Amino acid sequence: MSLGTADHKLIKACKKGDNQAQKELYGLFAPKMMVIALRYSKSVPEAEDILQDAFVKIFQKIGSLKQDDKLGGWIKRIVINTALNQNRSKLYMFPMSQVEENTISDESEINLSKIHFQELLKMIQALPVGCQVIFNLYAIEGYSHSEIAKKLGISSGTSKSQYSRARKMLREKLVAFENVNYGAV
DSSP states (O other), X not given: OOOXXXXXXXXXXXXXXXHHHHHHHHHHHHHHHHHHHHHTSSSHHHHHHXXXXXXXXXXXXXXXXXXXXXXXXXXXXXXXXXXXXXXXXXXXXXXXXXXXOOXXXXXXXXXXXXXXXXXHHHHHHTSOHHHHHHHIIIIITOOOHHHHXXXXXXXXXXXXXXXXXXXXXXXXXXXXXXXXXXXXX
């Protein structure tokens, strides 16, 4: 994303602690970042907490931003890391373990175009915390299993098995949703 002169001025004002500029920056990025926070949370209030904590960190650390052109990615990384930190205690309360490899049958195709984003989000939020976090990091954010393992302090095999488990659970939820809403396929 190429930033214009107005964007650079906005970032410069935020670096100086200008409250109006911070409010404007929040308005520009909060809606997109809320979607990310929702994927890593179990509820809207939890996602709002993640977003609020992330923006506090963003405004505290914006002075360390070296390249204004990297602002969007930098903000996204802070939101994801904030969500991971908030989920970390849950991950330790309900530790992930390596499960046997689940093979996912692709016998029936699921048409995602019929499913509203909110329904899909609810399905992701309903996953166990470990599966939810790893699904988001791998399938949506594009992290490798070795990167996830390092980030979460787990083995690469545990990351792979939790991802496989998440896919299987999502597939089951999607098939059930399709059957209920569109009749058996």
